[in-house]
Amino acid sequence: MTLVRGDITEQRVDAIVNAANPTLLGGGGVDGAIHRKGGQSIVEECRIIRRDRHPDGLPTGEAVVTTAGRLPARHVIHTVGPIWRGGEGGEAEQLANAYRNSLLRAQEAGAKSVAFPSISTGAYGYPVRHAAHIALHTVLHVLSGTEGIFDEVRFALFSEEDLAVYETALAELIEA
Numbered sequence: 001m002t003l004v005r006g007d008i009t010e011q012r013v014d015a016i017v018n019a020a021n022p023t024l025l026g027g028g029g030v031d032g033a034i035h036r037k038g039g040q041s042i043v044e045e046c047r048i049i050r051r052d053r054h055p056d057g058l059p060t061g062e063a064v065v066t067t068a069g070r071l072p073a074r075h076v077i078h079t080v081g082p083i084w085r086g087g088e089g090g091e092a093e094q095l096a097n098a099y100r101n102s103l104l105r106a107q108e109a110g111a112k113s114v115a116f117p118s119i120s121t122g123a124y125g126y127p128v129r130h131a132a133h134i135a136l137h138t139v140l141h142v143l144s145g146t147e148g149i150f151d152e153v154r155f156a157l158f159s160e161e162d163l164a165v166y167e168t169a170l171a172e173l174i175e176a
Helices: 029-038 041-050 091-108 128-145 159-176
Strands: 004-005 015-022 063-069 076-080 112-118 152-157
Touching: 004 112, 004 159, 015 029, 015 091, 029 041, 041 063, 063 091, 091 128, 091 159, 128 152, 128 159, 152 159
Parallel strands: 004 152, 015 076, 015 112, 112 152
Antiparallel strands: 063 076
């Protein structure tokens, strides 16, 4: 597992994870950037997924895979993280499910390298420190049970501040 400061849309990995909204049709932040840079093929596949499998939108914590279009990755794994409502509405489990299900979809797609953004910490308001602990703990737990399946799981964090929070959280998890 690696932590880097970077733009998720520029990661050269088999699969990047999109912090999507339930419509799967783009939006702001990470979702909008992935759709803009990846191009129309991502939108078209998302429309088919909505039509055929998730007509009411992708449920929070679930994940689906599409092409990566013009992005340097091969696949985009779209997952919906929870909206922060103070932490008493099951947000932690929903966020853990978003990471867990994204890794499962990556495995099913044959991806050996995966890059995550910090899911739910932008417009959805999840506190970065809490989200970092959940994300890292979940990914480490999944990796411990899937030894050899992934060559790399990377967190591509957009700001130096977020990178520092994730580095601190990882150090705390390792010490525990």
